[in-house]
Amino acid sequence: MHVVIMGCGRLGSTLAQNLEARGHSVAVIDQNSDAFRRLGADFGGITVTGIGFDRDVMREAGIERADAFAAVSSGDNSNIISARLARETFGVTRVVARIYDARRAQVYERLGIPTVATIRWAADRMMRHLVPEGTIEVFRDPTSVVSIVEAPLHRDWVGRTLRSLEERTGARVAYLMRFGMGTLGTPSTVIQDGDQVFMLVTDETVAAVLDIASGSEKEGL
Structure with a gap:
């Protein structure tokens, strides 16, 4: 080209x-x-x-x-x-x-x-190195609007589907790590013990998504 x-x-x-x-x-x-x-x-x-x-x-x-x-x-x-x-x-x-x-x-x-x-x-990347806030961010797009973060899951999510997680958080699952391998899950994929789930978020939604995923908002689980 x-x-x-x-x-x-x-x-x-x-x-x-x-x-x-x-x-x-x-x-x-x-x-x-x-x-x-x-x-x-x-x-x-x-x-x-x-x-x-x-x-x-x-x-x-x-x-x-x-x-x-x-x-x-x-x-x-x-x-x-x-x-x-x-x-x-x-x-x-x-x-x-x-x-x-x-x-x-x-x-x-x-x-x-x-x-x-x-x-x-x-500036956003520098801030995250200077003042870490505990969020494990693995990707941020060049416009600094969308990022992918690891969402530590409450144990009650084990056995539920990715669809239920997405519906509850309002965010999409980008991928998950299972037995050390990256996996592109489907809505029907069942969350297993030990899965690491990575979700697409914005700065405005990340706090709520992580709160729900970690189980600090248990209603609806």
């Missing part, structure tokens, strides 16, 4: 190198030609000097045949303008933009442009 990357900073250059190493065709756009030095002497893709949301510049990078487009410059506005051009004008189906402002990221997500809010994500 052919991928166009707007921005040749640390993220853009790393993306370009990784994509090329996997055998993909890559074009990188940046206003500063010196930025292409980050790609290394062995980079075999296309480099285009210019403004990333200029249509002629995008065409020179092969946007009309691109399978994917990543906007990872240092400017939120430039990233979202170029991402929308790639999606709406050139019909690129896989488009993603890096956004520093988390509030803007939410707005652009509603426009159908997947975003990565790097500052919010990084």
